[in-house]
Amino acid sequence: MKAYEVKVLGTGMYAPKKIVTNIDLESIVETNDQWIFERTGIRERHICSTEGGEFPTDMALNATRDALKAANLQPNDIDLILFASVTPDVKLPNSATILQVKLGITNNCACLDIAAACSGFVYGFNMASAMIKTGMIKNALIVGSEMLSREVNWKDRNTCILFGDGCGVAIIGRAEEGSDSLVYSSVMSADGTGGEFFDQPVGGSVTPITKEHLDEGSHFMQMKGKEMFKVATRTLAENAQKVITEANLTLADIDWVVPHQANIRIIETTAKLIGVEMDKMIVNIHKYGNTSAATVPIAFHEAIMDGRIKRGNIVLFDAFGAGLTAGATLIKY
Ligand code: UT7
Numbered sequence: 290m291k292a293y294e295v296k297v298l299g300t301g302m303y304a305p306k307k308i309v310t311n312i313d314l315e316s317i318v319e320t321n322d323q324w325i326f327e328r329t330g331i332r333e334r335h336i337c338s339t340e341g342g343e344f345p346t347d348m349a350l351n352a353t354r355d356a357l358k359a360a361n362l363q364p365n366d367i368d369l370i371l372f373a374s375v376t377p378d379v380k381l382p383n384s385a386t387i388l389q390v391k392l393g394i395t396n397n398c399a400c401l402d403i404a405a406a407c408s409g410f411v412y413g414f415n416m417a418s419a420m421i422k423t424g425m426i427k428n429a430l431i432v433g434s435e436m437l438s439r440e441v442n443w444k445d446r447n448t449c450i451l452f453g454d455g456c457g458v459a460i461i462g463r464a465e466e467g468s469d470s471l472v473y474s475s476v477m478s479a480d481g482t483g484g485e486f487f488d489q490p491v492g493g494s495v496t497p498i499t500k501e502h503l504d505e506g507s508h509f510m511q512m513k514g515k516e517m518f519k520v521a522t523r524t525l526a527e528n529a530q531k532v533i534t535e536a537n538l539t540l541a542d543i544d545w546v547v548p549h550q551a552n553i554r555i556i557e558t559t560a561k562l563i564g565v566e567m568d569k570m571i572v573n574i575h576k577y578g579n580t581s582a583a584t585v586p587i588a589f590h591e592a593i594m595d596g597r598i599k600r601g602n603i604v605l606f607d608a609f610g611a612g613l614t615a616g617a618t619l620i621k622y
Contacts, residue, residue, distance in 0.1 A: 294471045297470065301352035309453075330574045333575070371429065374434050414618055415477055475532060476617050538619070549609055582610075
């Protein structure tokens with residue numbers, strides 16, 4: 290079987306127009322700008338309009354249009370859509386198929402949603418690159434798009450201050466002859482025994498939502514922050530080290546780390562554990578908060594757009610989330 294190399298052909302993002310600052314939150318829950326910024330690094334987050342036009346597949350459509358332009362591709366060049374989200378537009382059909390129609394794709398490309406929470410984009414990136422490497426597909430669109438504002442309890446200060454809405458995408462494809470872009474190594478892992486640290490047990494087949502749940506607010510996402518924090522830093526550092534070792538590279542070779550943006554203190558601790566200086570970590574949590582599957586592709590796109598990440602740079606994606614899922618990827622951009 291012929292092996293191909295993988296190249297990031299284009300990226301895009303969409304941030305909802307409405308911005309909610311920490312100061313705005315002071316009038317919603319008992320909190321303050323200083324606490325939120327010091328404990329999380331967040332200053333503001335973007336929140337989708339519920340009037341329409343900013344639901345997860347709408348954001349993905351906007352972001353994908355930019356990625357297609359950057360990749361110099363047409364919608365029908367896409368062979369696979371992987372849509373990572375825990376807040377899809379609807380339960381059925383999957384968001385990837387809704388996006389396929391919105392993009393005007395008529396080639397019947399495969400469409401799959403990935404429910405791996407904050408690791409969803411990295412899971413998608415790794416799965417699509419494996420399929421490109423074997424020649425099974427040529428170009429894949431990987432989306433991380435979330436409307437978490439719908440699923441957080443706006444009365445719970447432990448969670449509502451942390452999350453935001455947004456979308457990031459990447460189109461990856463077979464690297465052309467002579468290109469030195471590649472995927473060196475990737476890892477995906479999960480430890481289901483930590484599922485209860487971050488869950489949303491009400492609303493599924495086991496416990497459909499009742500009026501009582503709605504009254505209590507028990508149908509929203511709930512998180513044990515301290516437990517998540519500990520596992521997050523350990524796992525992010527372990528997976529980063531795994532992909533670097535597997536690629537036969539050293540820390541000095543890494544130009545940029547694009548970590549999941551859950552908390553600036555998680556990013557700082559992970560950097561220390563890996564042994565990377567903070568100036569190599571791409572950080573934008575102050576502007577968007579935690580947008581789950583969208584954090585890595587948004588941060589990646591922004592760093593490409595502002596010229597930090599350049600062709601030939603070695604970039605490490607590192608994500609962790611509910612499940613508990615985790616994934617890392619090491620690429621030459
Ligand atoms: O993307 C998935 C992965 N996500 C994560 O991994 C998140 C990981 N966890 C975290 O980022 C942090 O644990 C949090 C930001 C969620 C919480 O930070 P913390 O330093 O663990 O704070 P804490 O929960 O221990 O709370 C410290 C204090 C408490 O008061 P007392 O008991 O010390 O008097 C809280 O009641 O801060 C209080 N507090 C708040 N105060 C103002 C908790 N939330 C708030 C708030 N505003 N929003």
